Amino acid sequence: MYNIRYTCAGHVKNFMMAAMLKDRGQFPFEDKWPAMRPIILKLLKQETVTQGEWQDLFYAVHLVCMWDEIGAPKLRDALKQDIMNFIQQAQQRVLQHHEEQALLKSYIAEWRKFFTQCNYLPTPFRQLESSLAGKTNINAQKRNQSDESIIRKLMLDSWNQSIFNDIKKRLQDSAMRLVRAERNGEAFDSQLVIGVRESYVNLCSNPADKLQIYRENFEAAYIEATEEFYWIKAPEYLQLHGVEDYMKYADIKLREEELRAKKYLEPNSTSVQLLIDCCVKVLVATFKVPILAECSRMINSHQTEKLRLMLKLMDRISDGVGPMLIDLEKHISSAGLADMMAAIDVITQDSEKYVERLLDLFRQFSTLVKQAFDDDPRFLTARDKAYKLVVNDATVFRLELPSRQGSGGPTTTIGNTKTTVPTSTLAPTPNSNNNTNTNGQPESKCPELLANYCDMLLRKTPLSKKLTSDEIESKLRDVLLVLKYVQNKDVFMRYHKAHLTRRLILDTSADSEKEENMVEWLREVGMPADYVNKLARMFQDIKVSQDLNQQFKEQCRETIADSINIKILNAGAWARGSERVTVSLPLQLEDYIPEVEEFYKKKHSGRKLQWYHHMSNGTITFTNQVGRFDVDVTTFQMAVLFAWNQRPFEKISYENLRLATELPDPELRRTLWSLCAFPKLRKQLILVEPPANSPKDFAHDTRCWVNQDFAIVKNGKTQKRGRLNLIGRLQLSTERSKEEDNQCIVQLRILRVQEAIIKILKMRKKINNAQLQTELVDILKNMFLPSKKMIKEQIEWLIEHKYIRRHDDDINTFVYMA
Structure with missing residues (x-):
């Protein structure tokens, strides 16, 4: 006799009676099933079951499983039979409908009723499941919390075998036809397709792969139907409307199919992505060649919206963007070079026009990439690659570098007449004694022209005077932008340093702050540190030199305090070449040199100064019968003009000038030409006979004299006083x-x-x-x-x-x- 309390107090007496009557073999399955079956059928049909009936079902299942050794298998078989009978009746009700939508509605209604009961019916039969599994009640409770219910599995498998396998082909085909109708613009109840999908998803009782039936049937059918639909529609549309309209069609359909897939396919699976991949294959990959064939034309005509759409489509397939990048590179390089060649007459004469042209091209190409490709990094890289070809192309401008290296290393010191420089020798190159072939290929002159443009902005020129400080900074930043694409930045730095040297020596910088900022900007854009450090050292030398100059003026004779300005610079930062030019200086200048050297020796012992006269300049006063004029000249020009200082009206032969100045022939010719054919003067300072058309025309017996009628003419009027600059661009190296x-x-x-x-x-x-x-x-x-x-x-x-x-x-x- 067992004294066990059941959870339901009303059944304690019956439970204890059952324990006492067990020995007499009463309450077998056959006695209890007739009372259980009506309740089970009510549950299957979703009819009302009273609380008493519900509790009696629990109790009966418990008695059969506990006190009848073969009661559990009998109960399972009987339950399965009733479930199968119910399913067959439901199948008959479904098959009564022959019209597709009616068939789907009936099936979905029957399925949803049945599936709802799959969640309720197994509840009273937990004891049966425990008995079939050979477990105790406690273990059964734990099992039911995690494992699939045996009764639920029985119900789903029965539905799958009895009704689903018989009509699933009809269900799939009907659902796919409805989706096809929707693609063709027809309206229908979308819940019909969703209901069919839900039955596929919930039917599988395999705990390892709950979506197996759905994936192998509904998903496969949906993707296959979609593919078949567009295999027919897409080529027809392309043939009728052309590539441009087809791209719009493909994009719209891809978006439509993605939304449709999210509605009709299982959201918590890979189904949507598989469907999108299928659509991309049919709508885009299949027509990749004709679509990409239009890319070059669209780029050339700047059809940015169509290019954005093309990128959106091509980005969905493998190697779809690659050909577009190639087309963009070809367009930028060909259009850029064609534009430069078209303007060759203008840009070859003006570095400002050249740089502005390059910047305009960069802005055009950048705008194209932004509007057409939304600044996609891949297209920005293609733009940079192609623009670099334009910048470094040697077709328009060519810098011919020597094909063989000359002998001798670059041992260099530097100075000038007004600039005294301590001796500093650079280490010779290791191959200074052999001739080595270098690349020998022509290079773009772009870096030189960029340096010239920077000089125009930083020097006192009409261009820099008409621009504000912010505008100059903006243009310098633009130059640095182009410089980023220059391959041979060492050429830029060489010319930039030469221009900076002129500006610092001649004091022609428009803004000293901008000069120093430019050095830091060059550092920021990644220019080599040793180059930039030398530029920074040049500014430091100028500041130190100003202090030395002030000290020298305080110590020297008052008569020369205001007539000389020295710059003592370091050759390591300023050096350009070892060549020095001989010249016979006027006595007025010659007298200052010993005093400057003596002053410097007192400051720094052991340092030697070297004078570089071709980098020096000064101002002389020229007086004639017209008036009095201050003329800025180089040291060489000064030496030539002082030949007439004691004999202003005499005609001197070219040979005598050479002897008087001791200038080398090439330098004398160039200097004399600057005095007798200065392009900005209507009346030249020096006249020659016979007339010369170039420096080469000067002969030994060519006679030269001072133009006593020389004057500065402004607005057609002769001026009696004025200032004239004959220096032009300060010569930092000789002709040779x-x-x-x-x-x-x-x-x-x-x-x-x-x-x-x-x-x-x-x-x-x-x-x-x-x-x-x-x-x-x-x-x-x-x-x-x-x-x-x-x-x-x-x-x-x-x-x-x-x-x-x-x-x-x-x-x-x-x-x-x-």
Whole structure:
């Protein structure tokens, strides 16, 4: 006898009676089933079940499972039979309908009723499930919290086997036809398709993959139907309306299908993405070639909205954007070069026009990328790549660098007549005694022209005077923007430094603050530190020189205090060339030199000053019968003019001028030409006979004299007083060293390559040729791009001079030699 309290107090007496009567073999399954079956059928049909009936069902199931050894299997079989009977009746009701929508509505209604009971009917049969599983009540409770209910699985499997397998093809086909009708613009109740999908999703009783039936049937059918629909519609639309309209059609349909998929397909699965991938394949990938064929034309005609749409479509497929990038690069490079060639007559004469043209092109291309491709990083990279070709193209402007390096290293000191400079010698290049072939390819003159444009903005010129400070800063920033695309930045820095030297020596800077800011901006855009540091040192030298100049004036004779201005500069920062030009200075200047040198020796012992007269300048007063004029001249011009200082009306031959000035013939010709053919003067300072058309026309017996009728003419009126500048662009190198400037660029590049190779090998100790070239370009890219030929030659030079060696086992691997 068991004394057990059941949860329902009203049944304690019956439960205890059952325990006492068990031995007499009463309450078998056959006795209890007739009372249980009506309640089960009510539950299946969703009819009302009273609380008493519900509790009696619990109690009966418990008695059968506990006191009848074979009661649990009998109960399961009977329950299955009733479930199957109910499902067959539901199937008959569904199949009575032959019209598609009526069939779907009936099926969905029957299914939803049945599925609702799948959640309720298993509840009274937990004891049955425990008995079938051979577990205790406590274990059964734990199991029911986590595992799939046996009765629920029985119900779903029965529905699947009895009705679903028989009519699922009809259900799928009907649902797909409704979706097709919606694609064609017809209206219907979308819940019909959703209901069918829900039955597919909920029918699967496999706990490992609950969406198996849905995926293998409904999802597959939906994607297949979608693909079939657009295989027919898409080619027809393209043929009738053309590519441009088809792109709009494809985009609209992709968006429609994505929304439709989110409505009809299972949201918590990969179904939506699979459907989108299918649509992209049919609507876009299939027609990739004809769509991309229009890209070049659209770019050329700036059809930005259509390009945005094309990018949106092509970005959905593999390698769809690649051809668009190529088309953009071709457009930018060809359009940019064509624009430059069209304006060649203007831009070759004016660096301002050239730079403005480049900036206009950059703005045009940037606007195109922004409007058409929304500044997509891939298209910005393509723009930069193509624009770099335009900037570095040598078709319009060409800088010819020498193909062979001259002998001798770049040992350089610098100074000028008004500028005294301590001797400083640069280390010679390691290959100063051999002739090495360099790249020899023409380079773009763009970096030189950019430097010229910066000079126009920073110097006192009509351009800088008409611009505000903010406008000048904006234009300088624009130059730095273009400079970013210049390959050979070392050329820019060389010319920029030359212009800066002129401005600082001649005191012609429009804004000293802007000058120093420019140095910092160059540092910010990644210009090599040693270049920028030298520029910063130049400003420091000027400030120090101003203090020295003031001290010199305080100590020297009062008569010269206001007539001389010296600049003592460091050759390490200012050096440009070793060439010095002989000249016979006027006595008025010659007398100052010993005093300046003596003053400097007292300040700094052990330093030697070298005077560079071709970088010096001064102001002389010219008086004739017309009036009195102050003329700014170079030292060479001053030496020539002072030849007439004691004999103003005499005609002097060219040969006598050469003897008097001691200037080399090329310098004398250039200087004399600047005095007798200055382009801005109506009346020249010096007259020659016979007349000359160029400096080459001067002969030994050519006679020269001072124009006593010389005057400054403004607005057609002769002025009796005025100031005239004959210096023009301060000459920083002689005529002969113009070629040496380019040679020096090559020499410096060779030195940089050698330095970089040694630096890499010092760090790596051993490196192969391919990796060496990669790292070398990475180090030097902010200055210039070394050619493979130059790299190879410098490697051979370093091997020959025992800096590096080839590996014993691999000739393409190099080893550092300490």
